Amino acid sequence: MSQRLWLTVVVLLAMAGLLACRPAAAPTPTPTPTAVTRPAAPTPTPVPTAPTPTPGVVARATPTPPSLAVPTPTPAGPQPKYGGTLRITQRDDPVGFDMHEPKKVSTYTQQALSFTHSRLLEWAKGPGTSNDMSIIPDLAESWEISKDGLTITVRLQKGVRWHPPVNRELTSKDVKWTFERMKAQSPEARLFPTLSAVETPDPYTVVFRLSNVHSPFFANLANQTMVIYAEESGKPEPGDAKGRSFVSPETVVGTGPFILESYQESVILTYKRNSNYFKKGLPYLDRVERLIVKDYSTGLASFRTGKLDILGTTANVLNHEDVPSLRRISGVQILKFAPFTSGENIIGRMDQPPWNNITFRRAVALAIDREAWLKSIYPEGGVILSGPIPSTSPFFIPLEQLGEVGKYYRYDPEEAKRLLKESGYDGSVLTLFTTTGYGPAYLSRTELIKDILERIGIKTKIEAQEYSKWIRDTYRGNYTGGIVHIPGWSLGEEDEWLGAYTPGDTRNHILLNDPRVNDIVAKSRSATSPEERAKYVKEFVFLFHRELFRVFLPYGFTVEAAYGHVKNYYPKAAYDHGKRVEIVWVER
Structure with missing residues (x-):
C-alpha cells in the first residue's frame, strides 16, 4: 500500500x-x-x-x-x-x-x-x-x-x-x-x-x-x-x-x-x-x-x-x-456493548520505588484473581484483560496468545508473596490514591484492591481525592510515596494508546521515559503502510506485558x-x- x-x-x-x-x-x-x-x-x-x-x-x-x-x-x-x-x-x-x-x-x-x-x-x-x-x-x-x-x-x-x-x-x-x-x-x-x-x-x-x-x-x-x-x-x-x-x-x-x-x-x-x-x-x-x-x-x-x-x-x-x-x-x-477502552489499572511512578521495581509489579499482577473479579463485579460480562490497548482493537493480542510474557496474569498468591519478599519491599504503609469523582462503585473497587494487596503483604492506606485535585495532580503523575487506582479511559486512534507511555503525554501517569518505548512509538507514527505499523504496535504490546508498566484489571461491558x-x-x-x-x- x-x-x-x-x-x-x-x-x-x-x-x-x-x-x-x-x-x-x-x-x-x-x-x-x-x-x-x-x-x-x-x-x-x-x-x-x-x-x-x-x-x-x-x-x-x-x-x-x-x-x-x-x-x-x-x-x-x-x-x-x-x-x-x-x-x-x-x-x-x-x-x-x-x-x-x-x-x-x-x-x-x-x-x-x-x-x-x-x-x-x-x-x-x-x-x-x-x-x-x-x-x-x-x-x-x-x-x-x-x-x-x-x-x-x-x-x-x-x-x-x-x-x-x-x-x-x-x-x-x-x-x-x-x-x-x-x-x-x-x-x-x-x-x-x-x-x-x-x-x-x-x-x-x-x-x-x-x-x-x-x-x-x-x-x-x-x-x-x-x-x-x-x-x-x-x-x-x-x-x-x-x-x-x-x-x-x-x-x-x-x-x-x-x-x-x-x-x-x-x-x-x-x-x-x-x-x-x-x-x-x-x-x-x-x-x-x-x-x-x-x-x-x-x-x-x-x-x-x-x-x-x-x-x-x-x-x-x-x-x-x-x-x-x-x-x-x-x-x-x-x-x-464491549467498549473501546482500557481496563482500570494499578500504577505507580516509574521513577520512584516501589513501582520502579519490576519484581514488585509482578507480585501485584500475580495477586489478582481475574476470574473472580470479573464474575463478582461484572455479571453482565466483560474481558479478562483489556490493555495496553482495548480488547476491541484489531491490534489487541488476547491473553492466550501472549505466551511466556502473559504468565504474570495468572492467579498465584504464593508466588506473589515470594516475589514481594524478593523485591525488597520493607513493609512500610503505601498510600493508595483514588478519587470520589467516579462514584461509590469505583471506590468500592479501590477497597477491593487494598484487600488484595494486603493479602500478599502490601500495607496500604486509601486517600480518596476530590475530582478537581485528582485531575490536576495525581492524574498527571504528581504524587509520591504510593500507588494509584486509575480508571479505564477513552482515547482515539491506537497512536494515543502508545503515546500514553511517552514523556509529556497527559496520560503518562507513571512518568515513564523508556528509550525502547519512545523508539517504537516514533517508528509507528512514521510508518508508511498498515503492515509496518502493525509490526511496531505488536512489538510495543509484547514489551508492555514483559515489563508490566501498569497492572490491568478485568473490565466489564458498558x-x-x-x-x-x-x-x-x-x-x-x-x-x-x-x-x-x-x-x-x-x-x-
Missing part, C-alpha cells in the same frame, strides 16, 4: 467507556439555573417534515475521497419526530469549558462541549457504531494529501455559522487560530507532534504542514478534544498563548447542534436546539437537560421513577448489579438503560455524547 493511501487510512479506533458510577439526575433541580449571559439564539424555524437523510460513514480505510458529504443519519423505519426534551445526567461539573488550556482537560468538560462545538472530523454514529471508530466529516467537507505525506489540505463546509453572539460564518482562520493556540500551550498538542504550520489560502481551505509523516493525523483530527473555537467568544486573558480564555460558561459559543442556554454549578446544564445548525434537519430535540448528579443511588431512583430518559452514559457507568431489576421495568431497554420513547439512540464509549444526541428524538 502506498504512503499516500496509508495516510488517508482513517483508522480511528477508540474511545472507551470510562469508569465508575452513573450520577443520578436529581429529580427536578429546585435552584433556578443562571442563564448564560449572551444574546438569545434566534427562534428556531419550524421544520415542517422530517428529512430522510442517508447515514454516511466513511470506511476506516478510505483512499483520498475527493469530497465527503456531511452525513445526517436517519434510520430506516419510523420517521423522526421534532421537539421534546431529553433528560440525562453527568456525574460531575465541567472543570471549565476550555479544551486547550495548559492543563489536562476534564472528562466532564469534553462531554459538556460535545453538545455545542464541532470538530473537523468526528466518529461514526448511528446503528452498529458502538465499537466503530471510523471517521466521518464534521466541519470538513473533503481532504487530500500530498505525495510526500507532509501537506494535508482540508476544505471546510460552507455556511457554518457560530452561535450568538458571534453570529458569523466559520472560516479557515478560526481553525488556524484554534490549532495555533492548542499547539502553543495545550497538553492536546501531543496529538500533532509533527505539525509545523497551519495556512489559510482562502476562507474555506486549511493547509496543515508537517515536519514528518504522521500516520494517525486524520484520526486525531476527530479526537473529541479538537473542537474549534471562535477567538472573539473568549475572554481576554494576558497569560494565555493567544490572549483568550474559555473557562467561563459565557464563552461557550460553538457551531454544534445545541446552544448552552444556562448552567448552574452542581445542578444542571441546559441546552436548546440550534436552528441554524449546518447539518440539514438536525437536531431533532428542542432541549437537552443534563443534570449534574454526584450520587449514584439518586440517579438510579430518578430513572426508575421516569425522571430520566437514559441511565449510564459514558463516564457515568451503570453498575452491572442493577441491570436485572431495570430489565423488569416496562418499556426499558438495556444497551450493552451497560446503559433507556426508556422506549428514546429513539435512534446508539451508545458509544466516547465522551462526545452530544454528537450522538443530535440524531435522537423522543416519542412520549
Whole structure:
C-alpha cells in the first residue's frame, strides 16, 4: 500500500467507556439555573417534515475521497419526530469549558462541549457504531494529501455559522487560530507532534504542514478534544498563548447542534436546539437537560421513577448489579456493548520505588484473581484483560496468545508473596490514591484492591481525592510515596494508546521515559503502510506485558438503560455524547 493511501487510512479506533458510577439526575433541580449571559439564539424555524437523510460513514480505510458529504443519519423505519426534551445526567461539573488550556482537560468538560462545538472530523454514529471508530466529516467537507505525506489540505463546509453572539460564518482562520493556540500551550498538542504550520489560502481551505509523516493525523483530527473555537467568544486573558480564555460558561459559543442556554454549578446544564445548525434537519430535540448528579443511588431512583430518559452514559457507568431489576421495568431497554477502552489499572511512578521495581509489579499482577473479579463485579460480562490497548482493537493480542510474557496474569498468591519478599519491599504503609469523582462503585473497587494487596503483604492506606485535585495532580503523575487506582479511559486512534507511555503525554501517569518505548512509538507514527505499523504496535504490546508498566484489571461491558420513547439512540464509549444526541428524538 502506498504512503499516500496509508495516510488517508482513517483508522480511528477508540474511545472507551470510562469508569465508575452513573450520577443520578436529581429529580427536578429546585435552584433556578443562571442563564448564560449572551444574546438569545434566534427562534428556531419550524421544520415542517422530517428529512430522510442517508447515514454516511466513511470506511476506516478510505483512499483520498475527493469530497465527503456531511452525513445526517436517519434510520430506516419510523420517521423522526421534532421537539421534546431529553433528560440525562453527568456525574460531575465541567472543570471549565476550555479544551486547550495548559492543563489536562476534564472528562466532564469534553462531554459538556460535545453538545455545542464541532470538530473537523468526528466518529461514526448511528446503528452498529458502538465499537466503530471510523471517521466521518464534521466541519470538513473533503481532504487530500500530498505525495510526500507532509501537506494535508482540508476544505471546510460552507455556511457554518457560530452561535450568538458571534453570529458569523466559520472560516479557515478560526481553525488556524484554534490549532495555533492548542499547539502553543495545550497538553492536546501531543496529538500533532509533527505539525509545523497551519495556512489559510482562502476562507474555506486549511493547509496543515508537517515536519514528518504522521500516520494517525486524520484520526486525531476527530479526537473529541479538537473542537474549534471562535477567538472573539473568549475572554481576554494576558497569560494565555493567544490572549483568550474559555473557562467561563459565557464563552461557550460553538457551531454544534445545541446552544448552552444556562448552567448552574452542581445542578444542571441546559441546552436548546440550534436552528441554524449546518447539518440539514438536525437536531431533532428542542432541549437537552443534563443534570449534574454526584450520587449514584439518586440517579438510579430518578430513572426508575421516569425522571430520566437514559441511565449510564459514558463516564457515568451503570453498575452491572442493577441491570436485572431495570430489565423488569416496562418499556426499558438495556444497551450493552464491549467498549473501546482500557481496563482500570494499578500504577505507580516509574521513577520512584516501589513501582520502579519490576519484581514488585509482578507480585501485584500475580495477586489478582481475574476470574473472580470479573464474575463478582461484572455479571453482565466483560474481558479478562483489556490493555495496553482495548480488547476491541484489531491490534489487541488476547491473553492466550501472549505466551511466556502473559504468565504474570495468572492467579498465584504464593508466588506473589515470594516475589514481594524478593523485591525488597520493607513493609512500610503505601498510600493508595483514588478519587470520589467516579462514584461509590469505583471506590468500592479501590477497597477491593487494598484487600488484595494486603493479602500478599502490601500495607496500604486509601486517600480518596476530590475530582478537581485528582485531575490536576495525581492524574498527571504528581504524587509520591504510593500507588494509584486509575480508571479505564477513552482515547482515539491506537497512536494515543502508545503515546500514553511517552514523556509529556497527559496520560503518562507513571512518568515513564523508556528509550525502547519512545523508539517504537516514533517508528509507528512514521510508518508508511498498515503492515509496518502493525509490526511496531505488536512489538510495543509484547514489551508492555514483559515489563508490566501498569497492572490491568478485568473490565466489564458498558451497560446503559433507556426508556422506549428514546429513539435512534446508539451508545458509544466516547465522551462526545452530544454528537450522538443530535440524531435522537423522543416519542412520549
